[in-house]
Amino acid sequence: MTNALLGPVEVRELAERLDVSPTKKLGQNFVIDPNTVRKIVRLAGVGADDAVIEIGPGLGxxxxxxTEVGADVTAIEIDSRLAAELPNTIRAMQPEAAERFRVIHTDALDLADEQLAGLPAQPTALVANLPYNVSVPILMHLLELIPTLDRGLVMVQAEVGYRIAAGPGSKEYGAPSAKATWYGEWGIAGTVSRRIFWPVPGVDSVLVSYERRAESLGTEAERVLTFELVNAAFAQRRKMIRQALQPVLGPEHAVAIIEQAGIAPTARAEQLHITDFLAIARSRAAAELR
Incomplete structure (x- = not known):
């Protein structure tokens, strides 16, 4: 028998009982369509063998x-009222799932190793309707914090989603795109109607899928320097990298370091893959050793 999910009536009744009004400050838009929920879970490909982390679960x-498909779920919720009520909602609607569910009451950006250490299993998948105002910082934080996150599916503002999944040479390609590629492969898995949210948002939404690389591109020190180069390059994206990267590489050495990496100093940020930025980072590190 199919378990019950929350529909528009249940969502509004639950919100009224808790005296909760979705706020723009917290990026809250509650999903009210069970069919869309099942579509997201199906596209995420999670099941009984997965430990899922969900950010901003809201009303559940x-x-x-x-939980309907048997996955273990750890939800990260910043709103104290919602965090307190979520276990009750799970017990009421899917009592058999109660032991597979827990809430961590915190801001996702403050989530730390010690809060994850006591989990029955380290998260293997991220499935979330991310708060639209901080979706990229949350993604970057989780990918760095939880190396066991092998895959994910997140719902984000369309403009942000296309930026995350963009490749070099496209108009959407930017620092978030390059940094996301450090961790794995990204793609647009689908779109969702504004009508499945309460309140109806003023922007379109997309589903973005993610699969982590089998092996990391580099060390943590290399990642930090690579991201520093990405930030510098896209901060002045209209300039050639020989100019844009001078704050990191130094005005006297920038051209030589870039050329040693096999990259054209006349290239611009939007032309470079994350592996190009990594090559420049390694070239700088090698120059410091000489």
Whole structure:
């Protein structure tokens, strides 16, 4: 028998009982369509063998869809009222899932190793309707914090989603795109209607999929320097990298370091893959050793 999920009536009744009004400050838009919830879970490909981390579960619409397929779920919720009520919602609608569910009451950007250490299993998948105002910082934080996150599916503002999944040479390609590629491969898995949210947002949304690389591109020290180069390059994206990267590489050495990496100093940020930035980072490190 199919377990019950939250529909528009249940979402509004639950919000009224808790005296919760979705706020723009927290990026809250509650999903009210069970069919969309099941679509997201299906595209995420999670099941009973997965330990899922969910960010911003809200009233539990997507949470119930994930627990419905047998997955273990750890939800990260910043709102104290919602965090307190979520276990009750799971017990009421899917009592058999209660032991597979827990809430960590914190800001996702403050999530730390010690809060994850006591989990029954380290998260293997991220499935979330991310708060639209901080979706990219949250993604970057989680990917660095939780190396066991092998794959994910997140719902984000369309403009942000296309930027994350963009490749070099496209108009959407930017620092978030390059940094995301350090961790794995990204793609647009689908779109969702504004009508499945309450309140109806003023922007379109997309589903972005992610699969982590089998092996890291480099060391943590290399990642830090590579991201520093990415930030510098895209901060002055209209300039050639021989100019844009001078704050990091030094005005006297920038051209030589870039050429040693096999990259044209006349290239611009939007032309470079993350591996190109990594090559420049390694070239600088090698220059410091000479």
């Amino acid at each position: 619409s997507l949470t119930l869809g994930i």
